[in-house]
Amino acid sequence: MCSRYRDYTVVIDAATTHTATLIFLHGLGDTGQGWSRAMAAIRPSCVKVVCPTAETMPVTLNAGYRMPSWFDLKSLDIGGPEDEEGIKSATTYVHSMIEDEIERGVPANRIIIGGFSQGGALALYSALKFPQRLAGVVALSCWLPLHKSFPAEVRCPTDLPVLLCHGDCDPVVPYKLGQMTASLLKMILKDFEFKSYRGLMHTSSDEELSDVRQFVHSKLPLI
Template sequence: MGKASSKMAAPVVVNATAKHTATIIFLHGLGDTGHGWASAMAAIGSPHIKFICPTAQVMPVSLNAGFRMPSWFDLKSLDVDGPEDTDGIRKARDLIHRLIDDEVKNGITHDRILLGGFSQGGALALYSTFTHTHTLAGVIGMSCWLPLRQEFPQVCK
């Protein structure tokens, strides 16, 4: 059904209030937006940390009878061995990798970039971190799963 797009709306950004030396990219869950997490990130942040809270494209979600909502990739099943949207997961990962690349171009080293997310966003954060070519500062996955788990550990970079 739904396919992750190669484009994304401008993310919600909470800029560092002091010298920017680290970035946290936090990914929302199914049906939410970056706005839903930006204020929470700002409240717990340190002055040197920039927060980036992107919003997934709106797409039909198979698991929700094709209802259109913000989603990083299509969800086809809740079954641990059920079908997954392989192409959509990889396209969404590529979007997140581009956000990381943009931060590196702006002077933040990989070891000062952390990915995090909730639910579907946490799943994408895990997959994006483990498949990135550089070691990141860390990953936080809240109430999530590892998508395309059958590919691991071979796809780890």
């Protein structure tokens, strides 16, 4: 599975000496190309951007239509069924990407994992299940998968920095899911921030990207 993902990974090299990495996961039906330019525009010059593309698969929520998806989405209802096997398999892949960067000489505390919607959900879950302290997590318009397994299943240090962002008019991933995720993360993590955006639907905005830029620059300063 990993090799199939890597065939469609967008990598933007650091503009200066590479000392940090930002891995960003797209949302349902998108590709790595969709977020690569936006992430490259807000990174410090020492940061390499890695944007993989999910495998194409049937998605239950979309009547079985095949599209790039990190795992099967069965429902976005609170308490609805989840693809536990798929979520855990995708998490193994994300962990392998992180470990690849560590093997290349980038320490875990110089790696940020992020994502939008389904990609943000996977990034958040993967970071909480990773035993080393990452530089941070950027989770946009998303939720925490398999939330009932937390805090018991937390493997990360509790000082993991997380920025959770959500529009209050999101018609796809309800704002209430973002609020519930924020409430849970506040009980788990010491360095957590939840930002909401008035009138924002299931997309990003200049204001949100500015906040993400500030977070990334603060967690991955130039060396």
